[in-house]
Amino acid sequence: MSDQTTAPDDQPDAPNDPWLARAHILVVDDEPGMRNFLTRTLTPRCARVEAVENTAAAGRLIDASHFDLIILDNKMAGRTGLEWLAELRRDGFFTEVILITAFADLETAIEALRAGAADFVLKPFRTKQILNAIARCLDRAALRRENFVLRRQLGASPEPEKPGRLVGTSPQMARIREMVARAAATPTTVLITGESGTAKEITARALHDQSPYSAKPFVPVNCAAISSEIIESELFGHVKGAFTGAASSREGLFFYAQGGTLFLDEVAELPLALQAKLLRVIEDRKVRPVGSDREVPIDVRLIAATNADLSEEVAAGRFRADLFYRLDVFRIHLPPLRDRPEDVEALARMFMGQISAQLGLPPLALDDETLKRFAAYPWPGNARELRNRVERGLIMGAFDVPHVEDAGEAETDDLSELEKRHMLRVLDAAGGNRAEAARRLGVSRKTLDRKCAEWNA
Structure with missing residues (x-):
């Protein structure tokens, strides 16, 4: 038996929420009137809306495809919405859920939060109320994801690759x-x-x-x-x-x-x-x-x-x-930077603009002699090494312009030998600290360990 047999018919403009138009929403309510109302309200505003009358049908849908949000009635024949939600959460189902009910009391609200509901809306509700609740849930979920990803990026590496x-x-x-x-x-x-x-x-x-x-x-x-x-x-x-x-x-x-x-x-x-x-x-x-x-x-x-x-x-x-x-x-x-020397100048100028703005330092001039030396250098560390060279130059106030022989390329064109020389040189510069050498090289510690084992180093 549904909580509410009728739904309000006012249709004000939806909140200006960027996530609403892309949302996939599932409505679970055993009252046809409420399903129809929510379907009419959400269909023109969302990417996809599905409406079903019970948790069994809802379970089949969420097993088949992803939904960004579920609007779930609590009092339904058979299993209640709260019981179903608690089961979903135990199974590792993390999608946002708004519980709707006509029987609001403190105990139900507490149960909803414990079961993992993101919001709790009392019937009867106006269109604007449910749309605002949806917008809050979608915004909160998006912010949570963005914060999580940012925390991972900040904690993953001292020098993450820059966009x-x-x-x-x-x-x-x-x-x-x-x-x-x-x-x-x-x-x-x-x-x-x-x-x-x-x-x-x-x-x-x-x-x-x-x-x-x-x-x-x-x-x-x-x-x-x-x-x-x-x-x-x-x-x-x-x-x-x-x-x-x-x-x-x-x-x-x-x-x-x-x-x-x-x-x-x-x-x-x-x-x-x-x-x-x-x-x-x-x-x-x-x-x-x-x-x-x-x-x-x-x-x-x-x-x-x-x-x-x-x-x-x-x-x-x-x-x-x-x-x-x-x-x-x-x-x-x-391809490695040594195979496309004509790209070195464009990359150096881009890095100069980015890093000088980040550090608050005036850019250094990239004169013809510097660019010529840059283009002739094989850059074993590729664009990352070029970026580091530019950043170091900005901090020091002058470029330490590399020479071809600095990369150990004077005697060999074998790429595996060049890689070996470069990695071992960086390892030596790091005092034998493999974790630090791996960080400077931009590879994993596991990769460096494997290479050293191959070289008996």
């Missing part, structure tokens, strides 16, 4: 911009390859910004920076009591990227056991929070990146072949 543009006049960069534009228009999984410092995250952001997902979150994840013990929980979330220390349920990064893009950087560093689970997520478009029996639908565009040769990793048994083929649908390879 920017795909800069350069070389034929290689023109081709990359063309590939980004083509891939951005589709939901296809993209694999970005290239050496450390070649702006893989910037390329991923460009894909996101040019895509239909651009209004939704871009969530970058450095797979090498998360320990193997917690990475499954970080990606998929967990329910209360799933493991020691899981005092409450928590959303995973796939949830925070819902409707947007999840960028898995250094994907080759994922543990093999998790690779199998990631493959299933890609194929089924569902994630299972740790400790839950329920799979939650996701709508996420996946971009992966690596500086490793995944074919070699597959041959060595360190990366699953089936996951490699699932990720390698559309590949964008970023």
